[in-house]
Amino acid sequence: MEMTHKPFPSPTKAKSVAKERPRGFNGHRHDKYVAAAFLGPSLVVLGIFVFYPMLKTLYLSLFLTNNVGRPTVFVGLKNYGTLLASSAYRASFQATLIYVFSVVVLTLTVGVLLAQAAVQKLAGIRWFRTIFSATMGVSVSVAAIFWLFIFSPSVGLLDQLAASLHLPVINWLTTPGWAMVAIIVSTVWMNLGFTFLILFGALQMVPTTLYDAAAVEGASPRYQFLHVTLPMISPTLFFTATVTLIGAFKSFGLIDLMTAGGPNNATNLMVYQVYRDAFLTGNYGQASAESMILAVVIAGLTWVQFKFLEKRVTYE
Amino acid sequence: MMQINNRHLIWRYLGLGLLALLILGPFILGVWTSLLPTAEIAKGALIGGPVSLANYGAAVHQTAILRYLLNSLVIATLTTIAQVLLCSLGAYAFVFLTFKGREALFYVILATMMLPFEAEVIPNFATARQFNLLNHYAILVLPFLTSAFGIFMLRQAFRQIPGELKEAADIEGLNPWQFYWHVVLPYARISLVTLAAYSFLGSWNQYLWPMLTTFSDRFRPVQDGLRQLQSQETFNNWGMIQASAVIVVLPTLIVLFVGQHFFKTGLNQGATKS
Amino acid sequence: MKRIRKLWGWLALLVVGVTLIGTGWATHQAAVARAVPHRTKILFWHEMTGPAQQELLRLVQGFNRSQTTYQVVPEFEGNYNEAVQKVIDTHGTTASPAVFQSMDISTSQLAHTGNITPVQKYIDEDHYDLKQIAPGARAFYANRGVQLSMPFNTSQPVLYYNATLLKKYHITPPPVAPTYQDITRVATQLTDRSHHKVQGMTVEIYGWLFEQFLANSGEELANQHDGHTGTPTEVNFTSPGALTAMHWIQTNLQRGIFVNYGAGANAQSNETASFLSGRLGMFLQSSALIGQLTTGNPDRLGISDYPHPVGKRANGVAIGGASLWLSNDKSAHVQRGAWDFIKYLMTAKSQAAWQVATGYLALNQRSAQTPALRALFRKLPATRVPGNQLRATAPNQTNSGIFLQGLIQERNLTQTAMEQIYQGADPRRALSTAQRAMTSYVQNNNRANGYQK
Known part of the structure; x- marks a missing residue:
């Protein structure tokens, strides 16, 4: 790689600096001050907006909060107990798991399909590659509005199609099961651009010699896919799975715009529940307990999945 | 590659076409309905009606959509600049400086990647309130001035810088800032652009935090602006809402297509090295 | 390297473009907004x-x-x-x-x-x-x-009906103060005589409407006389008035003369759209909708009081x-x-x-x-109905609102119960669950605010 900038300042200037500053090993003595200056800003920001709030959330989760949000009565783990005993919260947890699982599986499956389709060497394939990555430029509220229209009753595309084909009209967003399907489909669609870009990149890196060798041995395309492609892209698949998984756990915008957690709390996922309890009903103690559970689940899953898959993926 | 006859070719293009339709369908529908009068949409007449740009005019004149775009642009630009600067400084410290507890500190920062911001909004809101930062650009930028992901990604990139460069710089007597500014940053330029693109998109897509902390159109970014438009419509004014969505999606689509190359490189670096 | 420069060129262009549009708009709007x-x-x-x-x-x-x-x-x-x-x-x-x-x-x-x-x-x-x-x-x-x-x-909650449609199918409109039975009759006739082209009726899944069923039956939702005589310590969602209303809705759903539009802002705009296009015959909603329902509506709008149980006098609804x-x-x-x-x-x-x-x-x-x-x-003489309903109501403790903190939670919970009932759940069970959750919420809230040990 060429550099357009001159990498070093002029020698004279460098020398004058050198006189003032001890070199080499001695220089490391000052490293901690430099490190403090370089890392300081980041540490302050992370401290104020990530570490402190985590501790504060834990603290708040042990209290009842009054009508202006101040913690007043210490209740220990009672907020957690209330949650675990609440069928509504368990349902929210379960709905989140169903949603996350479906989103991860579908995103990866369709993502691999798109990537496989896009590595073909065909005329005009570049156009398809561009199209397949398009949803990466779609933000959450745009995706929600596009799909809201598709799923909306009577005027929406799906209901019109169903009506013209004399199929039963489904009330997508007002029937619990279908509403979940609707937000899963929308989420997967929104995820596809990103997933495609990564998986496509990984597929391109698989050396063609491996396929040639397999082809010589007469391996079927299915065998090639399972025994050459998949092992080769498994580190990338693992990365994508983790990113999608964590993203799905944090889903909020689509839910807020499309279903607001309904119908019958069917799409009331964990983050939405936190929002509801904290910012609609001012129940900060309980919402903090929900936040802690969410944080533990995400942190734990990230860690477990990382450790577990680390052993199984093939690193070249 | 094996020989492909014409029939195979047709099937391949058909498959590609179907996949493309799957991705493009919602876009096409969105753009198409944005051109139709809402009355036609309400009647369910999606084809054959008059087509016009009237909904775009309505969106621009009757709603604050352009103000939302401006707000998002300001917020995303500030966030991007700050993240590139602070993350690269942080990554520099982890790669080129030796100090006590360096490894431990790195893991502490990595651990923040596991803590979801969504689970911390309650105390963060309280902080914003305490410092009277609610409903201001500042609170939409401050929590995102740096990112563990950015530090991590740039650390990987900086590690590729040959050790000789550092030695040469030490012999030349460059101070850390000079080495950082004149050597490290230009060397890792691609990674920096990638991080910038990510920061920008990430900031642009923020939804929950701005929703909690903005209370007027003066500061409301575009994602929450669309929410605002949608919730104000009692008669789902689909034409105008779709037009607004199209207006919002255009800038990011352009950034994406222009910067595609960088997304790919950056993504694959992240993917293979994690 | 070329690509990078090209990229920055594009980005710069984009930034400049959007900024110009944005600031242009901002200055244009400044006079109004600030x-x-x-x-x-x-x-x-x-x-x-x-x-x-x-x-x-x-x-x-x-x-x-x-x-x-x-x-x-x-x-x-x-x-x-x-x-x-x-x-x-x-x-x-x-x-x-x-x-x-x-x-x-x-x-x-x-x-x-x-x-x-x-x-x-x-x-x-x-x-x-x-x-x-x-x-x-x-x-x-x-x-x-x-x-x-x-x-x-x-506003007052009222019953809206499409008077033109009723006339078309020769159906006697509901009386000024209808019972649940009166409404069922009209909904059945509408659905049957239009051969299911018109959906008989709907009631949005909305906690406010749930509260009004209790108010019009003269029953308390919270103790201490709906909070008018002291701080409530528990709620009652399972009184006969609540159960009767929910059974009424559920039965009509099962008979196919009642359509579920769900909950939330979308539900309201969808039911309004259906009503205006003549696909929905009747619905319970706020009198505040009259403006929307009369402008550009080719059909004549009919308005009646909020319904009450058979064999009881209407107690009146809260505003x-x-x-x-x-x-x-x-x-x-x-x-x-x-x-x-x-x-x-x-x-x-x-x-x-x-x-x-x-x-x-x-x-x-x-x-x-x-x-x-x-x-x-x-x-539009019908627009007098809500005002008359308000004047006809003799204020008492069950129709003057509920003085209880955390009523948003109450609405969330009763709405969830309504949704379950609309999906076919047993009304008593669904409402009992909501009631337990609300009472626990009320007691926690009282403790946190120091009203109750």
Whole structure:
């Protein structure tokens, strides 16, 4: 790689600096001050907006909060107990798991399909590659509005199609099961651009010699896919799975715009529940307990999945 | 590659076409309905009606959509600049400086990647309130001035810088800032652009935090602006809402297509090295 | 390297372009959206949408033109539920409003936060004639003789029906004060005689409507007489009135004469759209919808009172809507300006214009004599129904609202129960679950606020 900038300042200037500053090993003595200056800003920001709030959330989760949000009565783990005993919260947890699982599986499956389709060497394939990555430029509220229209009753595309084909009209967003399907489909669609870009990149890196060798041995395309492609892209698949998984756990915008957690709390996922309890009903103690559970689940899953898959993926 | 006859070719293009339709369908529908009068949409007449740009005019004149775009642009630009600067400084410290507890500190920062911001909004809101930062650009930028992901990604990139460069710089007597500014940053330029693109998109897509902390159109970014438009419509004014969505999606689509190359490189670096 | 430069070129272009558009718009809008320099800015939060928002903005403009000291800056803050907590959460910061609209059921909560200046203070200072405001509405927002806030948009839940459709299918309209049975009859006839082209009826999944079923049956939702005699410690969602209403809905759903439009803002716009296009015959909703249901509707709109159980007298329903509150975190000058704005909104002329445009009841008693309102009553006699229903109601403890904190939670929970019932769950079971959750919430809340050990 060429550099357009001159990498070093002029020698004279460098020398004058050198006189003032001890070199080499001695220089490391000052490293901690430099490190403090370089890392300081980041540490302050992370401290104020990530570490402190985590501790504060834990603290708040042990209290009842009054009508202006101040913690007043210490209740220990009672907020957690209330949650675990609440069928509504368990349902929210379960709905989140169903949603996350479906989103991860579908995103990866369709993502691999798109990537496989896009590595073909065909005329005009570049156009398809561009199209397949398009949803990466779609933000959450745009995706929600596009799909809201598709799923909306009577005027929406799906209901019109169903009506013209004399199929039963489904009330997508007002029937619990279908509403979940609707937000899963929308989420997967929104995820596809990103997933495609990564998986496509990984597929391109698989050396063609491996396929040639397999082809010589007469391996079927299915065998090639399972025994050459998949092992080769498994580190990338693992990365994508983790990113999608964590993203799905944090889903909020689509839910807020499309279903607001309904119908019958069917799409009331964990983050939405936190929002509801904290910012609609001012129940900060309980919402903090929900936040802690969410944080533990995400942190734990990230860690477990990382450790577990680390052993199984093939690193070249 | 094996020989492909014409029939195979047709099937391949058909498959590609179907996949493309799957991705493009919602876009096409969105753009198409944005051109139709809402009355036609309400009647369910999606084809054959008059087509016009009237909904775009309505969106621009009757709603604050352009103000939302401006707000998002300001917020995303500030966030991007700050993240590139602070993350690269942080990554520099982890790669080129030796100090006590360096490894431990790195893991502490990595651990923040596991803590979801969504689970911390309650105390963060309280902080914003305490410092009277609610409903201001500042609170939409401050929590995102740096990112563990950015530090991590740039650390990987900086590690590729040959050790000789550092030695040469030490012999030349460059101070850390000079080495950082004149050597490290230009060397890792691609990674920096990638991080910038990510920061920008990430900031642009923020939804929950701005929703909690903005209370007027003066500061409301575009994602929450669309929410605002949608919730104000009692008669789902689909034409105008779709037009607004199209207006919002255009800038990011352009950034994406222009910067595609960088997304790919950056993504694959992240993917293979994690 | 070339690609990078090209990229920056594009990005720069984009940035410049969007900035130009944006700043262009911003300067264009500045005159409308921001305070004028020599005027004191009065930040006003509201939750009105559609035609009501248009009319409210017109009234704000009217106030701003009527004097030169203050500039009211309106901000839409989402739905009623969102706004209450926003108001509480921003109190004491520069983001907080000077005057805000907040829904009926937030009254007890807002009063207890200590964040507000009761409008009574200015009523006394100005010797404002409170008698000109409708007593039923005013009482809802008063406590121990102190007027906490000013009732503003006030509605009654009513039954809407498409009179043209009923005539077309030779169906006798429901009586002025219908029972559940009356409505079932009309819905059945509509569905059958139109061969299912018209859906008989619907009731939105909405906690407010649930509360009204209890009110009209004369039953309490919270103990301590719905909170009118003390701090409630438990709730009752499973009284006969609640169960009868839910069974009625469920049976009609199963018979196919009732359609479920779900919950939330989408549900309301969808049922309204269906009603206007003649695909839905009847529905229960706020009288505030009259404006939307009469403009551009080719069919004649019929309105009846909220239904009541067979064999019982209608006890009357509580008002719905919202009132205007003053925050106490602003300077005396700003609070005075906010109060002047409230007075402007409550004049006979403003209130008449408000009712004509929206369907919310004109609360100034002198509005009835204004030409605008008289013209409306002449043109659409049905629009008198909600006002008559309000006047016919003898206020008692079960139809004057529930003085309980955390009613948003109550609405969430009863709405969930309603959804389950609409999906076929046993009403008693669904409502018992909600009741337990709410009672536990009430008790925790009482403990946290020190009302109860």
